[in-house]
Amino acid sequence: MNPDSRRSPRSRLPLLPLVAPLALTLSALGQGGPPPAQVYVDRAQMMEVETRRETTGDLRPVRRAVVASREEGRVAAFDLREGQRVEGGDVLARLDDDLLRYEVDRASAQVASDEGRIEERRAELENARRDLERLEDLSDRGSARPVELDDARTQTARIAAQLAQAEADLAVARAELARADRRLRDLTIRAPFDGRVVSTMTELGEWISSGGPVAELIAVDELEVWLPVSQTGLELIPAGDATTMGRVGPPGAGGAGPPPRAPPPMPPRCSPGSAASPSMRRRCERTSTPARRPTPTGR
Numbered sequence: 001m002n003p004d005s006r007r008s009p010r011s012r013l014p015l016l017p018l019v020a021p022l023a024l025t026l027s028a029l030g031q032g033g034p035p036p037a038q039v040y041v042d043r044a045q046m047m048e049v050e051t052r053r054e055t056t057g058d059l060r061p062v063r064r065a066v067v068a069s070r071e072e073g074r075v076a077a078f079d080l081r082e083g084q085r086v087e088g089g090d091v092l093a094r095l096d097d098d099l100l101r102y103e104v105d106r107a108s109a110q111v112a113s114d115e116g117r118i119e120e121r122r123a124e125l126e127n128a129r130r131d132l133e134r135l136e137d138l139s140d141r142g143s144a145r146p147v148e149l150d151d152a153r154t155q156t157a158r159i160a161a162q163l164a165q166a167e168a169d170l171a172v173a174r175a176e177l178a179r180a181d182r183r184l185r186d187l188t189i190r191a192p193f194d195g196r197v198v199s200t201m202t203e204l205g206e207w208i209s210s211g212g213p214v215a216e217l218i219a220v221d222e223l224e225v226w227l228p229v230s231q232t233g234l235e236l237i238p239a240g241d242a243t244t245m246g247r248v249g250p251p252g253a254g255g256a257g258p259p260p261r262a263p264p265p266m267p268p269r270c271s272p273g274s275a276a277s278p279s280m281r282r283r284c285e286r287t288s289t290p291a292r293r294p295t296p297t298g299r
Contacts, residue, residue: 057227061218063193066201067092070186071100072210080200080215086191093202093214095187104184107177114170121163128156195219 073095080092132152138144201213208214 055227055229057225060224060226061195061220062222062224063195063219064198064217065192066213066216067189067192068211068213069093069095069189069208070210071095071183072208072212073097073187075202075204075206075208078200078202078204078214080197082197082199084197086195086197086217088191088193090191091188092191093189095189095208097184097187100180100184100187103180104177107173107180110173111170111177114166114173118163118166118170121159121166125156125159125163128152128159132156189214191217193217193219194221 075093076096077091077094080086086092132149132155135144135149135152139146139149195217198216198218200215202208202215
């Protein structure tokens with residue numbers, strides 16, 4: 001009997017793992033296929049995996065105002081440009097104030113006149129009271145007639161009433177002066193808050209009526225980020241969780257840059273509470289870094 005034929009089948013098994021790859025390799029090379037791919041093995045690790053969803057939205061100012069004029073008049077000074085940065089209290093425009101200055105001067109003169117009249121009435125009242133005291137003393141000694149005493153009392157009361165009327169006239173004059181002075185100050189139209197000019201609505205020399213718009217401003221120190229998010233995306237964001245946001249631009253542009261000059265009006269798809277298009281609202285404060293971490297407002 002051939003000695004090879006007496007070997008057990010178990011002795012041939014270790015050759016199978018070597019023969020099979022060799023046969024597959026030779027078959028692949030014989031058919032002109034690509035060489036086998038290299039496989040790299042690394043140790044398994046535990047690490048956090050963040051759910052990432054990219055979407056586009058709008059930056060909207062928290063405050064936006066169309067600044068109008070309280071008074072009517074001709075624009076005497078106006079030097080605003082779209083995109084210009086302004087601070088709260090800066091002058092946006094001035095209206096011609098010649099007529100109102102005349103009213104302020106007239107009201108000031110009326111106040112001075114009423115104050116002089118009050119001093120005159122006070123002096124008369126003091127003199128009338130002294131005369132009344134002398135007559136009352138004489139009447140107690142029987143040296144004054146009753147009619148003289150009555151006339152002195154009437155004169156004192158009349159002067160006291162005139163003094164009260166003069167004081168009331170002075171209050172009215174001061175109120176008129178304050179009103180004229182306020183109207184004069186309202187001819188200088190100022191920015192109500194820090195921001196940028198979105199658009200100008202008047203020009204030098206134009207006539208502005210009371211309530212007429214001058215310029216539109218937006219506050220850029222605090223912005224709201226409006227993002228349309230699907231119902232599935234909302235379920236991935238726990239209530240009160242923070243979300244990191246950043247600007248995405250062309251390669252090499254970076255995330256830094258000025259905010260948009262005039263954010264567009266809010267489209268219907270971003271309306272909060274819309275059943276057709278659920279959305280979420282995030283608020284963030286603009287910083288010098290491209291990344292922002294807003295706080296949910298709960299709307």
